[in-house]
Amino acid sequence: MQPALIKNDFLPDFCNGQTVFNAVLLAESLALILTIVGKQITGDLFRDLLLVSLFVQWIAIFSLAVLCYLRPWLNRLTPLRAGIIAYLLLVGITLLCGELAMWVLWAVGSNPVLHPEWYRYFQLQNLALAVIIDGLALHYFLSRHQLKLSTAAEARARMQVMQYRLRPYFLFNSMNIIASLTRSSPSQAEEATEDLADLFRLMLDEKKSLIPVNKEMSVASKYIRLEKMRFDNRLTDTWKTEHFPLHARMPVLMLQLVLEIAIRQSLEKTSEPVEITISTVLDDGNMNLTVCSHQLRSPEQIEQEEQEALNNIRERLITHYENRATLSLQTNNNGQCIHLAIPVYEGTE
Amino acid sequence: MRILIVDDENLARQRLRDLIGDIGDHTVVGEALNGSEAIEKTITLKPDLLLMDIRMPVMDGLEAAMHLMGINNPPQVIFTTAYDQHALEAFEVNAVDYLLKPVRKERLASALQKASPVSTSALKQVNKAQEEPSVRTHISVHMRGRISLIPVNDIIYFVADNKYVTVRTTREQHLIEESLVSLEEEFGDNFLRIHRGALVNTKYLKGMEKNQLGHWRVLLEGVDEKLSVSRRHTPAVRRWVRR
Numbered sequence: 001m002q003p004a005l006i007k008n009d010f011l012p013d014f015c016n017g018q019t020v021f022n023a024v025l026l027a028e029s030l031a032l033i034l035t036i037v038g039k040q041i042t043g044d045l046f047r048d049l050l051l052v053s054l055f056v057q058w059i060a061i062f063s064l065a066v067l068c069y070l071r072p073w074l075n076r077l078t079p080l081r082a083g084i085i086a087y088l089l090l091v092g093i094t095l096l097c098g099e100l101a102m103w104v105l106w107a108v109g110s111n112p113v114l115h116p117e118w119y120r121y122f123q124l125q126n127l128a129l130a131v132i133i134d135g136l137a138l139h140y141f142l143s144r145h146q147l148k149l150s151t152a153a154e155a156r157a158r159m160q161v162m163q164y165r166l167r168p169y170f171l172f173n174s175m176n177i178i179a180s181l182t183r184s185s186p187s188q189a190e191e192a193t194e195d196l197a198d199l200f201r202l203m204l205d206e207k208k209s210l211i212p213v214n215k216e217m218s219v220a221s222k223y224i225r226l227e228k229m230r231f232d233n234r235l236t237d238t239w240k241t242e243h244f245p246l247h248a249r250m251p252v253l254m255l256q257l258v259l260e261i262a263i264r265q266s267l268e269k270t271s272e273p274v275e276i277t278i279s280t281v282l283d284d285g286n287m288n289l290t291v292c293s294h295q296l297r298s299p300e301q302i303e304q305e306e307q308e309a310l311n312n313i314r315e316r317l318i319t320h321y322e323n324r325a326t327l328s329l330q331t332n333n334n335g336q337c338i339h340l341a342i343p344v345y346e347g348t349e
Numbered sequence: 350m351r352i353l354i355v356d357d358e359n360l361a362r363q364r365l366r367d368l369i370g371d372i373g374d375h376t377v378v379g380e381a382l383n384g385s386e387a388i389e390k391t392i393t394l395k396p397d398l399l400l401m402d403i404r405m406p407v408m409d410g411l412e413a414a415m416h417l418m419g420i421n422n423p424p425q426v427i428f429t430t431a432y433d434q435h436a437l438e439a440f441e442v443n444a445v446d447y448l449l450k451p452v453r454k455e456r457l458a459s460a461l462q463k464a465s466p467v468s469t470s471a472l473k474q475v476n477k478a479q480e481e482p483s484v485r486t487h488i489s490v491h492m493r494g495r496i497s498l499i500p501v502n503d504i505i506y507f508v509a510d511n512k513y514v515t516v517r518t519t520r521e522q523h524l525i526e527e528s529l530v531s532l533e534e535e536f537g538d539n540f541l542r543i544h545r546g547a548l549v550n551t552k553y554l555k556g557m558e559k560n561q562l563g564h565w566r567v568l569l570e571g572v573d574e575k576l577s578v579s580r581r582h583t584p585a586v587r588r589w590v591r592r
Contacts, residue, residue: 168431168432168434169431169432169433171432172431172432172449172450172451173358173361173431173432173450175450175451176358176360176361176364176431176450176451176452177358177360177361178451179364179451180360180361180363180364180367180451181360183363183364183367184360184363229360230358230360231357231358232358232359232360267406268404268406269406270406270407271357271382271383271406271407305481
């Protein structure tokens with residue numbers, strides 16, 4: 001994703017068609033209200049409306065043009081400053097337009113003097129209206145813009161979560177394996193397709209966040225089966241499992257993600273055969289899931305290269321268990337290990 | 350064409366073999382499981398073209414291709430990859446051929462037809478565009494059509510001298526045509542600049558001493574030579590030695 005396209009600018013784009021249209025529409029509504037509620041000017045309601053519209057639209061368009069032109073500069077300031085300056089500019093523009101209107105009226109001869117006696121009242125009226133209307137309009141455009149930005153940010157975050165779950169590299173590699181197996185071993189291809197389908201069903205399920213541990217283990221073993229096909233006979237897996245309580249649950253696909261890290265940090269780094277041991281031990285109210293291999297690289301190397309994946313797991317543990325669950329990298333007689341400790345019967349969705 | 354297939358996954362190699370068989374006109378002369386095997390087999394089997402995966406253990410495809418570009422009549426290379434959202438654009442821009450897995454027969458056929466040679470600079474650009482650009486594990490030295498690969502871990506220092514850079518290991522030394530600046534850029538994590546013309550592997554840095562003239566020199570493990578440290582780099586080197 002290109003960060004340049006989604007800059008979080010405080011002020012919206014005032015030059016874009018939709019904004020201009022909205023502003024003109026707002027201005028016209030204002031003109032209509034002013035004409036109906038305000039004092040009569042010429043005696044003819046339609047001529048009044050025309051006159052007021054002309055004046056209000058003039059201010060609106062001029063304001064848009066100035067904001068459009070100054071936006072790049074304003075967006076470099078802090079939001080508070082940009083907002084205040086934009087607001088003062090708008091009020092200033094209204095007063096300036098009031099003054100210009102006087103000059104026009106004087107120039108066409110409709111006003112005998114440049115500043116007739118009602119000039120001060122007229123500008124006072126403009127100032128009062130500008131202070132209120134510009135404030136409201138600015139607020140409207142800003143909140144619309146903020147809403148758009150936050151929706152975009154949300155969509156982006158969801159997208160990232162999806163990508164994280166789906167892991168495209170794994171998807172396309174598996175597809176490639178299946179394509180290859182359809183020729184050499186159709187029955188294996190069939191099995192691989194089924195395993196992949198099961199995995200993807202879970203990956204796509206946004207509602208499930210905690211699943212029974214038994215189910216997670218069965219999915220993890222399907223995942224291992226797919227990776228074994230990919231790495232020929234280089235991968236062997238040993239499971240030392242103790243039975244967990246039937247209803248114990250854990251974050252979905254977390255064991256699978258740990259296995260994936262283990263595979264990336266062993267099989268993808270060496271050409272040697274790799275043995276992975278998966279053990280589960282229940283003690284002290286904690287489920288301990290440990291993935292170990294002698295071919296796994298050192299904790300420092302893993303911590304460095306898999307930072308993103310490890311952080312993802314740690315964040316998810318915090319959401320579900322606060323600080324009662326841990327992920328750690330350790331060494332024991334099974335080699336280098338990635339260790340998950342999760343409290344049984346706990347965790348919020 | 351005579352083709353060498355390079356991929357660490359058996360089934361991926363098998364698929365390419367099947368597809369090449371279907372297309373006809375070409376022969377698969379061999380298979381290699383990683384980049385360094387690809388280099389060896391390219392030298393012995395002399396294929397016209399390599400179909401090479403990018404992500405492989407030991408040595409990845411891009412590095413292997415970079416080393417191979419220095420030999421006489423280097424083979425053409427078409428890369429294969431399952432997924433890489435960052436590098437693909439760089440492949441396009443630098444006209445480096447690539448195929449996405451699962452590879453389609455038609456795409457493979459047309460790629461084989463119009464395969465064109467790549468340049469080292471294009472490969473470097475592609476490498477830079479990757480999410481985690483790979484740092485070469487070896488430096489290649491070309492001599493009369495032979496390549497010898499020197500593991501970067503074994504290199505004690507690079508010293509620049511006119512057009513060439515001297516690469517020194519405990520046992521041997523070679524001349525390569527690369528710039529010290531680009532070497533420092535690539536291996537800066539493990540190598541320290543001690544002089545305008547010298548990069549030293551920090552692993553072999555033993556200490557430093559002053560000679561009679563009051564100039565600082567570094568002591569290196571594995572060689573008796575002492576390299577002089579320029580005044581500008583003295584503080585940085587001293588910081589390293591103290592650690």
